[in-house]
Each structure stands twice: as structure tokens, then as C-alpha cells.
Amino acid sequence: MGSTRSGVRVLLGVTVAVVLTVGLGAASAGVAAPPARAGTGSAPARPRVTPTVLTTTRAPGKVVALTFDDGPTARYTPQILALLARNHVTATFCEIGQQARAQPALVRRVVAGGHRLCDHTITHDPTVGTHTPAVIDQQLRASRDVLATAGKTDVDYFRAPDGNWTPNLVRLSARDGMQPLGWTVDPRDWSRPGTAAIVRTVATHVRPGSVILLHDGGGPRDQTVQAVAQLIPWLRAQGYSFVLPG
């Protein structure tokens, strides 16, 4: 019994190793060239990946990181990108695989703006972390590869839908080369509380090193666009500069 089990385990191990090797080969083929970080002029170093959820910026000092979830969307992602470009701000976009697959040009525009990509799963399934490790791993790599292929760049981060982290989700996203990314400040812009409320919540709770959660998809985001237009100059006036999470 015991030896049969270990035999099965060895076989499974070999199978996983083969699948991983093939998967990684396909992924690197998808992101091979060119390493596009066009907007920045020089490619920033990829973050080091730790198997913990990063909730504040690694950079010290009076800095904040803006993050936008649930895109790309044809209506709102370009508006956010225009705002960021006008203000020389780089941000992180946690994109949903099936939307990225349908609109790869939007992913390329995000990357061309010097921003970083974050895997937010294929379908925004909030239960993804409860599946078996093999299913989680397959899903994470599938959405990562969609983003990497569309953007022709690495996918540096992973963010769990609805922040539903499980130990397996943290461990496997890190193992797949994506830093698990949480947040510090959540103004709940997705619930459309009004532009003033979004601005007020961020202004009240922001601290040096805050990662701020916002959305460029998942519903009407006019309030978010207006809030970002007000928050960028306000944060600058308070002495904050904008960084990537690290």
C-alpha cells in the first residue's frame, strides 16, 4: 500500500514537472521579445517575489502606489491611462484574463504607458483559491500567459479577486513568479459612493507606503476617473510621489 502510494506520488511528481516545464516554456516563448516598458525609457527591475501578500510599497518614504482592478475596459482604461500620462504617474493594472484576451490592444497601451501588469485571474472567480493546487496553478498561469502575450511583457503581480487569499493562492502565485499584491486603502469605489466620498476616504486613510485600490472596470467608473483626477494633484500637494508597489 505504502509503496504503491509513493509510486503514484513519484509519477504525479514527474507529470507535474513535465507540465510545469512545458508551461514555462510556452510562457517564456510568449513574453520573449521585445521587453516592452516603452513609456519609462528604461525597464525597471522586476520585483523580487516573496510568498506573502504585499500590502504596502517596498519603497520607503512619502510614496503611494495606485492600483486599478477589473480592467481592461474600452470605456475607462483609456481615461485612466490619459490621466496618469498627463500627470506622469505609473501604476499597476490588475487585469481580468478574459477581458485582456478580448482587448489585447488595451493591454499593450497599459504596458506602453510604463505601467505594470497584475494577474487578476481569467474570470474574477472569488473562489479560485479554494480549488486544488493543480487547478489553482493552471488558472493562475493561464491568465498570466494571456496578459503576458497581449502585453509582450512580464506579469509582475497577482491579486486575488475580492482579496480572497488562501495559503495556496499566495504560495502558488509566488511560485509562478508573481508577487501577491494586496492593498492598504480601499475607498470602495466599485460601490459608487460618489466622487467626493472616494477622494475623502483616500485622503483620510493614506499613509506613506499605502497601496491604493481603485477600479477601471467592473461597472460604471466615472466616479473613479473623477476621483483620480482630484487625488493625484492632492497627493502631490501633500508631498507624496507615485511608485510601483516594488
Ligand SMILES: [Zn+2]
Ligand atoms: Zn477585482
